[in-house]
Amino acid sequence: MGGTEFRAMLNIEPYHFEFTFRKPYECIKASDVLDAAAGFLARYTHQHAQPMDARGVLLLRYLEEEDAFTAGSKHLPGDPISNEYPSTYTRLAANWCWTTGCNLSTKAVDGGSLLSYWAESHDATKVRWYVLLSVDPTPQFVPQGLKDGYELANQRRRYMEFVRTDVAARIATGLPSPSKVSAGVSKLPPEQKERTPISNGLCTRSDYGVNPIVIVPIFAEAHNMLRNLHLVNLELSSDLNGVNVKRTACKLIIAANKKCKNEKEFNTGIFEVLKELLHTEIFEFHLHYTLYDDRGKPLTELDWVAFCRTAHGWVCVPFSGEGKQRRGVGGDSILQNFCALQRLLAMDAKLRRFMELTACPILMLGVEGTDMRVWCMIFGAKICGSRLFDASLRKDMTALERLDLAIKLQIVRNTVRKLCEYYGSLHAATRPPTAPFLFPQPLALLQRLVPSPPPAVLDHLVSLRLHILETVETSKNPTRSLYSGVIFNVGWAAIPVLVKIVPSKYGAAAHQLLAEHDPPYAPRLFWCHEIIVGYTMVVMAKLEKPLVRDSLHPCKQDVDIVQRDIGEALRILHGANFVHGDVRQPNIIMTNDERAYLIDFDSADLAGVAEYPESLNPKIRWSGPASTLVSMPILKQHDLDRFQWTIDELNGVKVLPIPEKEPQQDAQEQEEIAEVAVDDGVDIELQLALAGGRIAF
Structure with missing residues (x-):
């Protein structure tokens, strides 16, 4: 009887395992693989930590060919990744797991199924078997030149602990709920501004913190399509049970303008339309969802919220919303949704994995009377959000305005569906050590750019092998999109870089002119191109500053x-x-x-x-x-x-800004100019130019 050398990938350290079965490949079942994996993990964890009994908590998946792990015949499995000198094969396996293996489509394999049903033979150089395990992270290895992402993860945990403490204090002291906020900043209770640890400080504005579109490719795609509405394909089913976004737009306008007895009835009407718009079998949609504590006291309430699940069955939140019967009455819908989601993430234990393995991208929709607002949200070091678009729901909208609304509703539907697909494809059991989901993923962003970038631009970015590692925060602007990372442009030597994303064009030609001068007067520029519509990403060398230098009092x-x-x-x-x-x-x-x-x-x-x-x-x-x-x-x-x-x-000289002119002063100057023009017959345009300092003699 011949034996079979078998290889599979793991979604936990050491990210791959090998086993020799004492029977031919045609006789191996999925249950045999799971038993072998459980035994391997028990032996491996016994060497490095407490022994792990993984029996009964393992799943076997079959990978699509394009997602298979390919190491090549010259790379042998070698030592596990936690050893001091892991093999090249193990490094490659870890990198595959942290990139491709974290989020992909797979086929579930039943325990009694023969492997030969899925693949006629076993290819050791193209591994398509993937064993999934749901456990807490084990000690992790980080490739040379990369930093561990635990610090940012710890910041997130501390933030949520602060929220939990705040919730407990409010329940104990009877302070007003942070969801009871007003659109008018002057009306905010002082306790809310002081005690609610939300990143925006409870002040209504157009964005709070880092823009989620630079972190989440799905949000970047929505942003891009909103600036290219003509490229959006509308679902216009003639079936009454199908999706027709034009019909849904009309129903939403009717619901927003309907006279209701109270806000609860208004929200129910909006919910029914949203349920039709987001119609899908892959999430649960709730109206007036309330989370209670162990004593039955309400912790938070959301007017509309959707839940979906990962490949392991973990709960995620792709969509949430808040409704107000009239704009400006009862608080700000988006701000209240922020606070409600903040509490939900902090207090609901079943969302723990959701927060550990993702940036928690959530699409938020607020309806205030006949105004609709759509925002995107993430949870990085803090909860951050930004506006995607506003839309009117007036009854007197023109046909073109209704079509514009239908297109935007299609983008909402597409975005929520893609978020559910993203969560449904999540296979990670442990957080990648560099926490890539908390930082921009330039290649994924660039691939969603509209129109598509030239192939040379894409190839150049790929060749850099860029890894973003941490956020660079400044005391004056802690929310700017500035990151530090490394590239492996030549060999395996890591080159420190700064990655900057700006909501505008960038003076790359001027930068390059100084960077290429001998000697250079600007950092080396590795890459610069539009990465999201209206946003430019710049990758430049990170200059080494002196360890001790007083910038406030230079010599x-x-x-x-x-x-x-x-x-x-x-x-x-x-x-x-x-x-x-x-x-x-x-x-x-x-x-x-x-x-x-x-x-x-x-x-x-x-x-x-x-x-x-x-x-x-x-x-x-x-x-x-x-x-x-x-x-x-x-x-x-x-x-x-x-x-x-x-x-x-x-040199220590205090340089004061040029003061702004008072409106009365401007009016007086204009009167004087007019008098001169009338009395002396001087050309008025010349007088205005002289007064504005635009002509010098």
Whole structure:
């Protein structure tokens, strides 16, 4: 009787296992594989931790051919990953599990099924058998050059513990629930602002924290399609039981305008329409869902919430919403939904895996009278969210406006369905050590760009082998999309990089000009391209700063270096007809080799093309009052002026901003100009130009 050398993947360390069956392949059943895996894990965990009895909690899945693990015949399995020197095969297996193996489509294999039913023969170089195990994380190995993601995971746990403590305190002291918030900031109870640990501080605005579209590819796709509505394919079933988004749009308008006795009746009407829109067999949809504690006291309530399950049966939340009968009455729907979801995630034990293995992407929908608001939410270090779109539900909408609403409802339906599919495909049993789901996944984002990027751009990004490892937070702007990571551009040596995602274009040409100069005056630029519609991702070298240097009180030598190097950088830029637009202290880096570099080319472009952004900090000295420069051209002289003020600040001189003009002062100046024009017959346009400082003699 011949034996069979068998290989399979595991969704837990050591991420692969090998076993020799004493019978031919045609006689091996799935139950044999599960028994072998249970025995292997018992022996493996006995060496590294407490022995694990995995019998009865294992599942066997068959992989699609394109998802199979391929290591090549030259790589043998070797030692398990927790050994000091794991084999190349084991490194590759771990990488497969943390990327492809975490989320993919598989086929469930019944325990009594023969393996030969699924595959006629066993291919050891293309592993298509995947054993799933649901257990707590074991000690994990992190490839050289990568950091462990436990710190961010610990931040999330501390945040939720704070929420649980807050909930308990409110129940004990009778403080108002954080869901009872108002759209008017002035009406917020002080206790809520002080005690509710939500990242937005309970102030209504258009976004709270890091934008989820840069973290979750499904949200990025929704964002892209909202800017390309003509590409959305509508479901227009003629079957009464089918989905017809035009019909659903009309029903939603009717429900929003219906006269109801109370908010509960209003929410029920909206719920019925949403149930028709989101019609699917893969999630449970609840109206007025309430979570209670052990004593029967309500912890949180959601007007509408959907639950779906992973491949292991763990519960996830793809969709939630809040309804208000009239806008501005009874609180802000999105803000209340934030608070309710915050409590749900913190207090519902069955959602623990949901939070450990994902960024908890949830689509939120609020209806306030005849106004609809759709947001996306994630849970990173804190709960963050951003607006996707607003829509009107008025009765007097035109045919084109109703079509626009139908298209947007189709995007809502597509997004919720894809979130359910994402959760349903989740196979991870342990959190990958680098927690990739909490950081942008550039390749996945780029593949959803509309229109599709050129193949060369995609290939270049792939060749970098970029891994984003942690968020770079600053005290002044902790929500900016700035990350640190590594690339393996040449061999296995890790090159530290910064990854920046900006909601605008980026001055790549100006940056590249300084980076390629000899000597360079900007960090090396590895990659720069639009990654989401309207958003640009920049990958640049991370410069090594001196360990000890006082940026607030630099020595004269440092100031001289800045004046020398940044002055030369501006000369090079201006010589090529570029302007920078923001030559301030935060955008100048001193390095160990006693050189200064210019960074942050967000506003840089050709002179005559570059413009100031839509908002400028009025507390900073610019070439004019901040409000008057918005969207105005950036001049070379502005760079030189701002650079001189930066040098003055480094030398300890207090540089005050140019004050904004009072409205009365502007009106008085206009009256004086008009009087001159009438009395002296001077051309009015010339007078206005003179008064505005646009003409010099």
